[in-house]
Amino acid sequence: MNYKSKYMPKGLQDLNDKRNIKMVRHAIANHPIHMALVGPFGTGKTTLARLITQGMYCTDTDPQNRPCGKCKNCERIGEYWGIRQYWWPPEGGKSIVGGYECIDCTSVTSEEIALLSKDQRYYERRHIVVFEEFHRTTTPLQERLLTFTDMQRNSTVIICYALENMSRVNAAIRQRFLPFNLKKLDDSHAEALIKRVAASESINIGDPSAISMLATLCDGIPRIVLAALEMIKIEGGEINEKNLVQIESRIKLMLSEE
Ligand SMILES: [Zn+2]
Structure with a gap:
């Protein structure tokens, strides 16, 4: 296993920065929420988005609502993170109770965004969509996403982009998403x-x-x-x-x- 996979934070207990821990807990506790994780590459935007998702589905959270990083749901989200997918937690049984989707915006199509809006009606309880490299989406796609965000009721939506690409993100989107800035390590x-x-x-x-x-x-x-x-x-x-x-x-x- 590469050091990257081995040492990147698996659960909230592996995060050292108290600001980041507070942000993850805030997002989990305030579902559905719209957040923008903004920061230089490699500073952990993806990791934090994953921890928020794990926190929403963890079956073994501690009293502070922190994901354990070890239960079946946490493990599965960790293992398949980054692959665009729908995933339904096993405890959901026959009825669909939620899911998460991680979308890499370097390759997203308008059909996929349209599908998101269409499937919205199925999400009865919890749903989270993460857009990585959000600044790479085209202007029309960003407008579609804006409509999706305005219409949705049950989804947490997280967008990730680097600060230097801020100008490529639709101003209306920036206003609707709570920004959280990630910093490099001192x-x-x-x-x-x-x-x-x-x-x-x-x-x-x-x-x-x-x-x-x-x-x-x-x-x-x-x-x-x-x-x-x-x-x-x-x-x-x-x-x-x-x-x-x-x-x-x-x-x-x-x-x-x-
Ligand atoms: Zn867990």
Whole structure:
């Protein structure tokens, strides 16, 4: 399993940022809600959207309404996340009680948005739609989605996009969705992540100053930090200046491609 799959938060207990925890709990408690998760790539927009979905369907939430990350529903949502699908919780029995859909806007069609509106009448209890890379939808599609959002009664709708793409999101949509800004990791949090993963993967810290260099190189983006540590493991398993030089160009390429 890649470090990314291994160390990305599975349940709310794995989130370190208290702001993010509060936001997820707020969204779960206030279903149906319309939220926009806005932030640079790799800062966890998808992870938070998934945790909200898990919180809505978890069969083993704690008294604070937090998803466990381990029950059948949590596991299934985690496993199939990112694949566009309808999914009905097993406890729903014969009658449809809800579902979730995760739509990657890099490839969504107007038929799919139309289908969403059409199927709306079936959702009696809970329904959540997540639009990833929302800024990639065309203007007509965004207008369709606006109609869908205005008409719906039972759906939580979450849209995700990067701050620099805000101008490509319909102003009326921006006004209707509660914005939540995600931030990159600051140096101390990035270094804590590096140390935690290094400890559990038996990666040596050859040179303590290389930890802050690595955090800076990865620009505070958790996904890049994890990829860098995996490369270091392959390059000999020690965090030192020599290995950082080895992986530097690949990290910069990853950063520039996003
Ligand atoms: Zn659960």
